[in-house]
Amino acid sequence: MPEAMRTLLHADMDAFYASVEQRDRPELRGQPVVVGGASSRGVVAAASYEARAYGIHSAMPSVEARRRCPRAIFVRGDMAKYRRESRRIFEIFRRYSPRVEGLSLDEAFLDLSGTEKLLGPVEDAAKRLRADVRRELQLAVSVGVAPVKMVAKIASDLAKPDGLLVVDAERVREFLDPLPVGRIWGVGPVARQSLTQRGIDTIGQLALAPDFLLRELMGSWGPVAARLARGQDLREVEPYREAKSYGEENTFAEDVSKPARLAAACRAHAEAVARRLRRDRIRGRRVTLKLKLARRLGGGRYPLLSRSLTLPVATDDGRLIARAAAKLLARAELQEPVRLLGISLSRLEPSDAEQLALLPSEGEDPRRRRLNQVVDAVQDRFGRQALERGGVSVERAGLSLQIKRGER
Template structure:
């Protein structure tokens, strides 16, 4: 493990648009402003892709079934997707990013990492750059963005959630470990609901709890991810901003504490995985022609089953093909992991922008 004092020094910003799809709809439809609104689905069926902050007050969130959302808020507004419009605004936002740096790593239409260690404006303050970017986004698009600033991607992403909506936060190097010790384990970027529950059963409720477990213990309990958890709670995350990264697939999976034996159990547990895939599809605007089911058995052997279509399937069709692949042939062994994803995506590689990342004395101020 690399010692903290030897870590590469960077200035990283994570910009995240606030309730992006829902905010675009409210921007373009003034009559919907200030009202609970979701994008995707309808009162009877479908999945919520995004929820306005007014809708979130009713406990509505992305990946929730539309029917349940309608029950929680009877006067909820359902807006259809308009991905062309979302991509148009996303392109405008990225143009602002490139005014400052070519080291931009988009995560979806509405969020990205920026490395501003060396930037086109010659500014020393990453905090100032984040503020300027948010102001320019508001001026150009009429939408609010939040931002997080720190010395690595993990902490910048964590910081961007602290003062949402329409805010920003910074985690300085000397503050990182104390901040992470107090952070609830479910708030750690990259630790999902299932992993958080597993950690809580081990008595890990905060970063401080996590920090008390050895690397050997975490690796035994969480496999390769154990090293990641060991590092991040100490403020160590070495992943660089990758401006040329091209997504090849989009998927979600779940490892179960108890193996699945019956087909009914498998179908029941495939549903939330499918809903997470749809949430990621809706957020990114990506579509794929190949649907793939991933099966890992109790003996750790792996099998994938795929189906490629001539056209990009909609959400319900992805679910039906997922079930079809699951039922394709009898499953003779218990299942410890299920995954579902899409590939053959509707995106092409854009020209990558490269820049040399300088190692300079760190000062977010």
């Protein structure tokens, strides 16, 4: 569909985690609320607008957030609650379009192209969507509307807090040109510095820059960034992107050296990955262990190790994944503390539930399969904490807004 005929909406909840906490706990309203880990390794997952007035923002170390606002109220957060609220939000989104691409628990693109006969003018539809979210969830959502994804995203950012901004097709260049070049997707601090050193400070200047110069400054991404600067973004809303892997990772609250704690984290992540795989009726064959060591390299960087192995058959059993991870952990021959540990499963394939019920895979214990089904049923009904195998859990330094397939 030509860009001029597309109508794309970007919806982004305002300070989602913090707003949910302020809604549910009246004593937090009007207070600088920070959701995330309060430990020395903790990271801010969300900050209320009262906390943002002190310069606190997501991904900031909690230590820095507390330094900026000593009276900030830290809340550990409740991921199960946030996921429930996210499902309610997306149910509202899907009333307006079947084409909803979730970017995170609190953010999505909606394709409203061709819906005017059903929904009326797009600005009116966007206003109703915002009103529905406010009425049903008592939460605020900011919305941007444009013919291309990037412009809709920028528009919703500029509409915050609790606003709506519509950019018509004929106004895209007028809207983009005066904005700072860092607003373009893929233009980070390093690229922005290179561009500004050559006199390219705004999106409009980037749009007019020659390709040879942009290749020199940004590599192959340079000409792509210039097309985005001209409002040329052909990406469609993708509601059904296929997963390449399933993974879990955590940054420890403190550096970990003890093998037993690392092994426990492996088991916890293996069970979490396996549970999500079973819910999606997916199995995987390649197990990857990711380790970030505690030794600082400077510039916020740390040594990163990765080890992988391929199983003889695909699995969705946490015990088999944990065994593979244990082998990889031993293979790493660690000599120093670990800051982060993650496990992922790739080389995915669908599992045929009926066939598996009749003919277990090679190496699969039918009793384990039945046990997994019972555990899944109990956790689905009563929550993940209702039943854990051997107390398998892992302490995390922070929360994530990431949408995880197979998680409820």
